[in-house]
Amino acid sequence: MQIIKVKNYEEMSVIASSMLVEHVQQNESPVIGLATGSTPEGLYRSLIAEYRKGAVSFQGVTTFNLDEYVGLNKDDATSYQFYMNQKLFDHIDIPEEQIHLPNGVSEELQQDCTDYESNIQKAGGIDIQVLGIGLNGHIGFNEPGTSFLSRTHAVELTASTREANSRYFSSLAEVPTQAISMGIATIMESKKILLLVSGEEKAEALYQAINSPLSEEFPATILQLHPEVTIIADELALSKVLESYDESESAFEIKELQMK
Ligand code: GLP
DSSP states (O other), X not given: OEEXXXXXXXXXXXXXXXXXXXXXXXXXXOEEEEOOSSTTHXXXXXXXXHHHHTSOOOTTOEEEESEEETTOOTTSTTSHHHHHHHHTGGGSOOOGGGEEOOOTTOSSHHHHHHHHHHHHHHTTOOXXXXXXXXXXXOBTTBOTTOOTTOOSEXXXXXXXXXXXXXXXXXXXXXXXXXXXXXXXXXXXXXXXXXXXXXXXXXXXXXXXXXXXXXXXXXXXXGGXXXXXXXXXXXXXXXXXXXXXXOTTTOSSEEEEXXXX
């Protein structure tokens, strides 16, 4: 596990973007796992800027998103498909058929989850999975208590996650109660994981993710077992980790990256 400490949200976004751009430039058919929420918005803005500069093309890229709400179709402004179109896909040259999100309005939900898994396999697996972290340690929409062996599945959202995400909806009552999420085992099969964390609000979650014993009650602790995790976190998000960090005793390394 490697931690890259950056000053703020902007630096986190630009560094994450340069890592993805480099991967896309160096590979013919890269497979990228994408996330939603506030955390990756700056990353997506930076990817669009790189595309507009002509630095990168997404023609060969295949994407798999982590999750989607159940009951929202893709034209619904609060669906993750809509978010992804608006924040990234509509502004780059990725072919539509190479974009994958779980289908929130499927009538064959179980079959769709199985197909989602096999589509990831057919694409050769995910090279880099971008992750954010929920306040309760969720990754994707894998809430506390989800099995570490889980595959793409339907989940019941917790009250705290619905509350945290209600800012995107006109009222809490409108936040769906269920979602479809890539499973934890699916996420762990990604060759590389890029976890982005910004802001003081996430300091406790980040601390727990890397210091607490592995527990399905705090899903992000599983990342301690992944051989290729890079965490890009800003100073505020790292505030709690740094309070007790001892380089000689820690299982992870913190590297400071200054932008030019
Ligand atoms: C949401 C998403 C997650 C995301 C997390 C954090 O519920 N399903 O994929 O990582 O919560 O969101 P944010 O980045 O807005 O804090």
